[in-house]
Amino acid sequence: MSPLGPSSGRRPDGAAFVIAAILAAAGTVLIAEGARIPARGGYAGVGPGDIPVLVGWGLVALALWHVVAGLRGGRGPGRVRQDAVAILWITGGLVLQNLLLWQAGFAIASGIVFAFTAAAFGRRNFAVSLPAGILLALLVYGIFDRLLKLNLPAGPLETLVFGG
Amino acid sequence: MNTFDFLLQGLAVALDPAILLYALIGVTIGTAVGVLPGIGPALTVALLLPVTYGLDPAGSLVMFAGIYYGGMYGGSTTSILLNTPGESASIVTAIEGNRMARAGRGGAALATAAIGSFVAGLLATLALAFLAPHIVKLALVFGPREYFALMVLAFVTVSAAFGDSAMKGLTSLFVGLALALIGIDGLTGQARLSYGVPQLLDGIEVTTLAVAMFAIGEALFVAANRVGADEKVHAIRGSVAMTAQDWARSWKPWLRGTAIGFPIGAMPAGGADIASFLSYGTERKLTRHPEEFGNGAIEGVAGPEAANNAAAAGTLVPLLTLGLPTTATAAIMLAGFQQFGLQPGPLLFATAPKLVWGLIASLLIANIMLLVLNLPLIRLWVKLLTIPRPWLYGGILLFATLGTIGVNPSRAELAMLMIFGVMGYLMRLHGYPIAPVVVGLILGPMAEQQLRRALAIAQGDWTTLVSTPLSAGLIGLAVLALAVPMLLRMRGRGAVLAQVAKDDD
Amino acid sequence: MMRHAIFGAALAALAAAPAWAADYTIVAPAAPGGGWDATARTMQEVLQAEGISGSVQVQNVPGAGGTIGLAQFVAGAAGDPTQLIVGGYVMVGAILTNASPVTLADVTPIARLTGEAVGIAVKADSPLQTIGDLVEAMRADPGAVSWAGGSAGGVDHITVGLLAKAAGIDPTKINYIAFSGGGEALAAILGGQVTAGISGVGEFLPQVQAGTMRMLAVSTDVRWPGTDAPTLMESGYDVNVQNWRMVAAAPGLTPEQQAAVAADIERMAGSAGWKAALATRGWADTYLAGEAFAAQLAREIEATTAILKDVGLVQ
Numbered sequence: 003m004s005p006l007g008p009s010s011g012r013r014p015d016g017a018a019f020v021i022a023a024i025l026a027a028a029g030t031v032l033i034a035e036g037a038r039i040p041a042r043g044g045y046a047g048v049g050p051g052d053i054p055v056l057v058g059w060g061l062v063a064l065a066l067w068h069v070v071a072g073l074r075g076g077r078g079p080g081r082v083r084q085d086a087v088a089i090l091w092i093t094g095g096l097v098l099q100n101l102l103l104w105q106a107g108f109a110i111a112s113g114i115v116f117a118f119t120a121a122a123f124g125r126r127n128f129a130v131s132l133p134a135g136i137l138l139a140l141l142v143y144g145i146f147d148r149l150l151k152l153n154l155p156a157g158p159l160e161t162l163v164f165g166g
Numbered sequence: 167m168n169t170f171d172f173l174l175q176g177l178a179v180a181l182d183p184a185i186l187l188y189a190l191i192g193v194t195i196g197t198a199v200g201v202l203p204g205i206g207p208a209l210t211v212a213l214l215l216p217v218t219y220g221l222d223p224a225g226s227l228v229m230f231a232g233i234y235y236g237g238m239y240g241g242s243t244t245s246i247l248l249n250t251p252g253e254s255a256s257i258v259t260a261i262e263g264n265r266m267a268r269a270g271r272g273g274a275a276l277a278t279a280a281i282g283s284f285v286a287g288l289l290a291t292l293a294l295a296f297l298a299p300h301i302v303k304l305a306l307v308f309g310p311r312e313y314f315a316l317m318v319l320a321f322v323t324v325s326a327a328f329g330d331s332a333m334k335g336l337t338s339l340f341v342g343l344a345l346a347l348i349g350i351d352g353l354t355g356q357a358r359l360s361y362g363v364p365q366l367l368d369g370i371e372v373t374t375l376a377v378a379m380f381a382i383g384e385a386l387f388v389a390a391n392r393v394g395a396d397e398k399v400h401a402i403r404g405s406v407a408m409t410a411q412d413w414a415r416s417w418k419p420w421l422r423g424t425a426i427g428f429p430i431g432a433m434p435a436g437g438a439d440i441a442s443f444l445s446y447g448t449e450r451k452l453t454r455h456p457e458e459f460g461n462g463a464i465e466g467v468a469g470p471e472a473a474n475n476a477a478a479a480g481t482l483v484p485l486l487t488l489g490l491p492t493t494a495t496a497a498i499m500l501a502g503f504q505q506f507g508l509q510p511g512p513l514l515f516a517t518a519p520k521l522v523w524g525l526i527a528s529l530l531i532a533n534i535m536l537l538v539l540n541l542p543l544i545r546l547w548v549k550l551l552t553i554p555r556p557w558l559y560g561g562i563l564l565f566a567t568l569g570t571i572g573v574n575p576s577r578a579e580l581a582m583l584m585i586f587g588v589m590g591y592l593m594r595l596h597g598y599p600i601a602p603v604v605v606g607l608i609l610g611p612m613a614e615q616q617l618r619r620a621l622a623i624a625q626g627d628w629t630t631l632v633s634t635p636l637s638a639g640l641i642g643l644a645v646l647a648l649a650v651p652m653l654l655r656m657r658g659r660g661a662v663l664a665q666v667a668k669d670d671d
Numbered sequence: 672m673m674r675h676a677i678f679g680a681a682l683a684a685l686a687a688a689p690a691w692a693a694d695y696t697i698v699a700p701a702a703p704g705g706g707w708d709a710t711a712r713t714m715q716e717v718l719q720a721e722g723i724s725g726s727v728q729v730q731n732v733p734g735a736g737g738t739i740g741l742a743q744f745v746a747g748a749a750g751d752p753t754q755l756i757v758g759g760y761v762m763v764g765a766i767l768t769n770a771s772p773v774t775l776a777d778v779t780p781i782a783r784l785t786g787e788a789v790g791i792a793v794k795a796d797s798p799l800q801t802i803g804d805l806v807e808a809m810r811a812d813p814g815a816v817s818w819a820g821g822s823a824g825g826v827d828h829i830t831v832g833l834l835a836k837a838a839g840i841d842p843t844k845i846n847y848i849a850f851s852g853g854g855e856a857l858a859a860i861l862g863g864q865v866t867a868g869i870s871g872v873g874e875f876l877p878q879v880q881a882g883t884m885r886m887l888a889v890s891t892d893v894r895w896p897g898t899d900a901p902t903l904m905e906s907g908y909d910v911n912v913q914n915w916r917m918v919a920a921a922p923g924l925t926p927e928q929q930a931a932v933a934a935d936i937e938r939m940a941g942s943a944g945w946k947a948a949l950a951t952r953g954w955a956d957t958y959l960a961g962e963a964f965a966a967q968l969a970r971e972i973e974a975t976t977a978i979l980k981d982v983g984l985v986q
Contacts (some may be wrong), residue, residue, distance in 0.1 A: 025340075027343055042354055042983065045621075049354070050356040057347060068333070088386075088392060089386055092389060096580070096587070102578070114558070117566050123559060142565075150214065152213055152572040155575065306858060351823075623817045
């Protein structure tokens with residue numbers, strides 16, 4: 003992936019420190035987990051706890067590298083402004099799908115994902131996008147569940163259209 | 167009768183019009199299902215296998231071969247056009263292929279993938295017919311220490327090749343390695359990093375991570391940058407066909423990809439994904455256009471696509487000669503064979519030559535069908551990009567969740583899909599490459615397990631890792647691949663390498 | 672849109688015909704393609720073809736050696752006589768090693784349907800000729816005898832542990848190397864990477880018939896068809912293991928409901944269609960139901976718990 007924006011001078015890069023903190027935290031978790039696991043290397047000498055410790059230290063080293071790179075700066079926040087509403091639409095659609103899937107069935111839940119994603123891209127006319135998404139999902143349900151026997155959660159709509 | 171007679175006889179059976187029709191149907195539905203984002207070849211074959219049950223053995227074998235190759239090939243289409251690989255072997259295709267598509271060269275990328283898959287499929291199927299007994303001997307020489315050496319080589323070639331910042335590439339790789347540790351340790355049954363959550367015991371599913379990071383992450387990124395972004399996706403610029411230069415730059419990668427893919431596919435612990443990683447690394451090292459890598463180099467599509475198809479044929483070597491199903495797809499194929507009362511194993515070539523040669527002939531026919539079907543379809547596929555984005559991405563997300571809902575239906579798995587999607591978006595936002603995460607998730611556990619197996623067999627003696635010429639040679643190659651660019655850089659040579667390194671040091 | 676609607680209606684017409692209320696839903700606690708899935712789908716075919724049940728659905732709930740499916744089944748199906756779950760010996764070990772909160776005591780076991788012996792084999796050119804040779808080599812230097820087999824804590828691992836214990840060798844000293852999937856273990860044996868291999872007999876038989884491997888012993892109390900390898904018991908080691916698959920019903924059924932399910936399964940297991948399906952798939956008929964199965968299950972859970980503690984997989 004190429005740089006997202008032009009370099010904006012030599013000032014410390016805040017994002018690098020946040021990322022460094024996350025990496026260091028993840029590394030610490032791995033090292034702690036590795037230490038918790040009883041040493042059962044057996045004949046190999048290398049047991050289930052050793053690799054987590056190794057990867058954990060790798061993450062800590064990368065965190066330090068980020069700190070150094072962040073102090074040097076250079077790759078500042080020159081990126082394009084992000085549309086947070088679009089992110090919320092898509093993640094909201096996925097959360098709703100997860101919540102509704104086993105009650106409302108595959109078609110309605112996945113229709114919501116479709117319509118909410120379309121909304122993230124600017125189509126907020128749910129009177130069109132929701133039925134379109136549900137219809138597409140019903141078609142997918144028909145092909146995959148009924149013809150190909152992939153078990154998809156059925157709700158009232160599936161039962162109505164395809165029978166129990 | 168010798169091998170050649172058997173093959174001709176098989177082809178004669180397969181050239182029957184009805185059989186050709188079955189091949190066409192198989193290839194069509196295989197491609198159609200395989201092309202959906204989030205649905206890879208293993209699931210495609212598993213879903214469509216029952217379709218073949220009603221036919222006679224010859225018909226079902228050929229339809230099955232069509233589904234297998236069709237599903238294998240279908241994954242590359244969405245990788246290239248939409249940056250959403252359906253399975254791990256198409257991940258590297260997405261790197262260069264999607265860049266090409268963004269520059270309006272999606273047609274050429276799809277064509278080199280299709281023709282490369284055809285060339286590789288053809289050569290590898292012939293190799294399967296004539297060399298299977300020899301290749302399998304080679305594959306059996308690979309024990310845990312050799313596999314470990316191969317993993318080290320794969321790590322080096324792949325990680326050296328990703329992204330334009332060593333720090334960010336390594337960070338992505340280590341995130342993948344860390345995620346790979348979640349779940350039950352394969353050698354001792356010890357649960358790691360699962361904190362009593364049963365859904366975590368089986369670890370992070372590769373397809374879940376790949377689909378989330380690529381498909382959902384990409385959708386989030388595109389949606390969030392819609393405002394003010396003037397980057398237009400060009401459905402097509404110039405011809406959909408390959409130019410003379412494309413051909414000149416593609417044929418060697420096809421052959422190299424085949425040469426890498428077939429033997430690695432034949433290894434019991436190899437696989438199409440590793441073959442595609444190694445092919446990508448090789449092409450990047452050998453190219454005359456290093457500046458194009460990362461920006462849409464055709465070699466980076468031609469090589470890996472040939473490699474993963476050759477590996478798909480290679481998978482059949484241990485299956486047919488030893489009865490070893492070495493991939494999920496092969497395990498499902500084994501079930502398919504058993505439907506005809508056929509038990510793949512060391513005696514199969516001797517006890518059921520007609521069916522074996524029928525299958526090999528079917529694979530050849532299916533391979534040709536695939537090309538016949540797909541070259542004209544390229545024009546149609548690139549039209550995908552002209553679908554208005556709200557509908558296109560709505561559809562992508564619907565299919566991306568379908569794979570998870572169908573195979574691993576749980577709230578936890580769907581939640582993971584969303585979390586990794588957001589993670590993929592954040593990584594894109596800060597310029598971290600996505601592919602190394604998935605590479606780390608795939609290679610990490612393999613490398614760890616093979617290392618510990620090798621050490622257990624040698625009772626803790628580390629010199630075992632370089633105790634055979636093969637393992638020592640592979641490790642040596644990995645060291646060279648790592649050291650040579652460093653030396654070149656230290657001596658100030660190679661403008662490209664300097665450019666690669668400029669971000670951090 | 673219109674075309675979609677018409678297609679949808681056509682699909683609906685196509686699908687609606689055979690679909691009435693499902694008589695049984697069989698949970699396969701594994702991904703499509705594996706042994707439990709195959710068992711569930713074979714049951715589905717036979718139950719429908721023999722007219723025992725009008726409609727049978729298979730539901731895959733994969734994960735953690737079947738314990739995720741088991742937990743979901745116990746929570747969701749309690750008291751529902753139309754719900755069945757397929758399981759097997761692997762589950763017994765997985766419940767223990769994963770410290771699963773739900774166990775086989777929480778379901779209503781109906782019958783053991785099929786099973787397979789575990790085979791112990793070496794590469795054809797190995798100097799070890801009998802199971803006795805192998806055990807003596809292990810007694811001399813347990814670390815030098817490496818075993819290739821399936822997942823840690825699985826039936827293969829348990830069998831090696833039981834064999835060591837029966838031979839008076841410390842089970843924690845065995846050098847067991849777990850491979851994922853039978854294919855990889857088999858390749859390690861054929862490639863001469865390990866001393867011996869242990870896996871389902873069916874996996875070794877084609878190799879034995881081709882002369883590339885030698886079967887030293889089988890784990891069941893009787894010899895297994897297709898090989899003349901002795902049982903471990905007749906070789907002097909008190910080990911009897913069968914890797915079986917079973918079907919169980921939901922918890923909380925009335926005795927009448929339980930009897931009705933058991934009768935349906937008995938009809939299925941006795942049908943010509945089931946025998947034919949077993950023959951096609953190469954599965955042995957080890958049908959065992961009722962009290963006899965319940966007692967056998969209890970004995971195996973006890974023995975497995977003991978051996979997993981001995982090899983250090985369960986605290």
